[in-house]
Amino acid sequence: MRDLGTFRPPQEMAFHDQLLPWIASNVVNRIGDKRNLEDLFIEIVGDGCQKITTVHAGSVKTEKDRLEAIRQEGIRVARETEERKATRVEMRAKRKAWKEKMELKERIQ
Numbered sequence: 001m002r003d004l005g006t007f008r009p010p011q012e013m014a015f016h017d018q019l020l021p022w023i024a025s026n027v028v029n030r031i032g033d034k035r036n037l038e039d040l041f042i043e044i045v046g047d048g049c050q051k052i053t054t055v056h057a058g059s060v061k062t063e064k065d066r067l068e069a070i071r072q073e074g075i076r077v078a079r080e081t082e083e084r085k086a087t088r089v090e091m092r093a094k095r096k097a098w099k100e101k102m103e104l105k106e107r108i109q
Helices: 010-108
Strands: none
Touching: none
8 A cells, every 4th residue: 555655745746747757858858859959050060161261162172263363364464465565576577578679779779
């Protein structure tokens, strides 16, 4: 009869029948919540790292493209400069040939 609660105080019975099961279930739920929070935290951090990696890769590509455009512009400017120099040299040669031709024509006349 004692095990059935006949000779026990109601507080002790309530402690064993209600409080202890409630504490046990809450502890189990909190441990489960903690694991879920840890998994969620790991997932959030992983997603954040992936996002940062993706953004960084895009930034690196943009910077690489910008530097390549600057390099190509430098090559284009150098090529145009060389072409202008070649044109000036050619024009000087033509002018010199024309002057020599005119001098020779004047000598003949």
